[in-house]
Amino acid sequence: MRLLVDIRKRLRDFTLNVSFTVENEIFALLGGSGCGKSMTLKCIAGIERPDEGRIILNGRTLFDSDQKINLPPQLRRVGYLFQNYALFPNMTTAENILFAAVGTDEEKQRKLRENVERFKLSGLEASYPWQLSGGQQQRVAFARILSSGAEILLLDEPFSALDSYLKWQLELEFDMVFAAYDNSAILVSHDRGEVYRISDRVAVMNRGTIEAMNTKREIFENPLTLSAALLTGCKNVSAAHKQSAEVIRAEDWQMEFELGRSIPDEINCIGLRAHALEHRRSAGENTFLMRVEQTIEDNFSYVVMIRRAGTEARPIRWEMDKQLWRSIAADEIYVHFPPSKLMLLTDGREG
Amino acid sequence: MELAPFIVTLKTASTATFLAFFIGIGLAYAVVRMRHGQGLADAVITLPMVLPPTVVGFFLLLLMGKRSTIGQFLLQFDVSIVFTWKAAVISAVIVSMPLMYRTARGAFEQIDQNILNAARTLGVSEWKIFWHLMIPNAKHGILAGAGTDVHSSAGRVRRDDHVRGQCPERDANHVDGDLFGGSSQRL
CATH class of the missing domain: 3.40.50.300 (P-loop containing nucleotide triphosphate hydrolases)
Known part of the structure; x- marks a missing residue:
């Protein structure tokens, strides 16, 4: 056919x-x-x-x-x-x-x-x-x-x-x-x-x-594009600017990420799925101290809204097993953003 | 008691209803399937319903009278429409058919378009779609229309125009007008 x-x-x-x-x-x-x-x-x-x-x-x-x-x-x-x-x-x-x-x-x-x-x-x-x-x-x-x-x-x-x-x-x-x-x-x-x-x-x-x-x-x-990311269920997106060959700044989240791969010039957005974040004990590369703004109990998971500590940045949605959240729950927490899970996007509307 | 008017009324009304039924459904189907100009076709078909009967009659006379093209053409075959019960049928059809058309069209439009489109993609011909899907699924609406139509046709004829058409002392033109228009100013 x-x-x-x-x-x-x-x-x-x-x-x-x-x-x-x-x-x-x-x-x-x-x-x-x-x-x-x-x-x-x-x-x-x-x-x-x-x-x-x-x-x-x-x-x-x-x-x-x-x-x-x-x-x-x-x-x-x-x-x-x-x-x-x-x-x-x-x-x-x-x-x-x-x-x-x-x-x-x-x-x-x-x-x-x-x-x-x-x-x-x-x-x-x-x-x-x-x-x-x-x-x-x-x-x-x-x-x-x-x-x-x-x-x-x-x-x-x-x-x-x-x-x-x-x-x-x-x-x-x-x-x-x-x-x-x-x-x-x-x-x-x-x-x-x-x-x-x-x-x-x-x-x-x-x-x-x-x-x-x-x-x-x-x-x-x-x-690849912002609307494709949203349609495929990506919960977190931010406007972004390339800082240097491998560093990108997420404006809405007020964070900079070291990607370890070269960033194309046309990238103007960044996306991250709600399950992609990882908990850490201490600070490190691509790991930030985040403040917990809100926790919502879903039927099989917790949805935790976090933003970078000390800023008024847009909150990021993080979803995880109930058990995991119960073991790590705190007001402030170190969170790792795995560079391989950060999706580089273009917003079609800006051309 | 004179039975002739009653019989003529019955004959005219049933013939007119029969014709209006099929013409109305046919036109409704044609208009529903039109891609452009639905509004215009709709206006032309429903015009007789809203015009005063005298005006409709006058137009019909212009169209079919002895001096019109159609009238002249028919005269060649020795057929004259005006002055006969056929004229009453034509006038009743023209005036009552829009009711049939409107109800049938409404009933057709009520049918879920997806059902008709599904039949099309399944390879069912438009002819089969009309007889086996559109008519059965619009049955109730169409029958309601037919009911109104009988009343409308009979009412038209009931004006006993045709009886007056047989009055010898009236001039032919006036009678024609009555026969076609159902003029309500007479007497």
Whole structure:
């Protein structure tokens, strides 16, 4: 499976401008609400029309503004899983699947039997969508897409309407679904955890453009831009200035770090995940005396807000096991900032 | 008691409702699917509902009377619309169809767009989407519209214009006007 997308579309507040290739992998578009990620999926499916560009799936041109090609959604063979599953409310489970199935009556019946079995829907064939649970509805939606002969799977925030337990159950079932598609899909989500667990490669979107695109491990460890850092769940960011080749000053935290690696000139922000800090007994390189401003007990951890002692710097969020905090709790504490965990970022908005 | 007016009313109203039902749904579907100019199409279709009946009748006369292009064309085949119960049907359809159109359009727009888009991405043809998804899911709204429509058509004919059309002492033009417009100033 190979999908090439290179499209532009003027939207109300910004211009959608995305370009990427998906090849036998689960590709995620991660972005906040209204960043254009769902619009991208709709353009691929043919529900929305890009202003210009091209979309090519397995060598078939679905859209090409130069050649004036714009296939209707019916001919694209693109499976779209809607957020609310969009089952046909006037049809039963079996009718929903049959309505989308292609082929002779015999083939349709065979597809129905296969997919009912594959998605554990037996006994629910005669139920209407409103009689099904959220998880069952999602399975019917998948069964329907699979019967329709789609070549790629587009998932539009598939879990966002579910409670966390059900969400987990469905995520576990996803492997089975992806196996049917040679593990090729595009996932759109604002949930970094979901993206990290499910996908292979991630593109971070902000105001219609892809800010960063890389393997998920790389993008979570080294997000490169401020908005990518925030979207991947980085809790602490600060404006920063390069002081010398390997020293950077975090303005908001009022601290200077010795990084032991050269700092590119364009860096103007620095980020640090809430779990990355380490406790120390005494001062040292990249270790500072911090004042504890606030402690918040979460269900499985402590969140401690610390700022550099003797300053009014912006507090830094530090999360750790309950046990660890109980053993080190104090008003002032030495904290080590591991240089390898400090993420050097650029703020796209400043150019 | 004279039954003729009653029968003509019934005949006209049922024919008009039947026509308005399908034309209204058809136009509603067409307008819902339009990408541009929805507002303009909407205004033109609903115009007869808001114009005074005399004005609508006058326009219809201009359009279909013996001196109009359409009238002249039909005359070549020896067909004259004005002066017949067909004229009453046309006028009833024009005036009551907007109600059907409005309700059908509202019912179509109530359907979750995702459901229709899902069907499209699954490869279901627009024809099947219309008959198997849009109509069943807009059924209640459409039937409500049809109900209002019967009343509207019957009410239109009830003005007994056609009966007056048969009065020999009236001049033809005036009768035409009554037949098409349902003028309420007469008597």
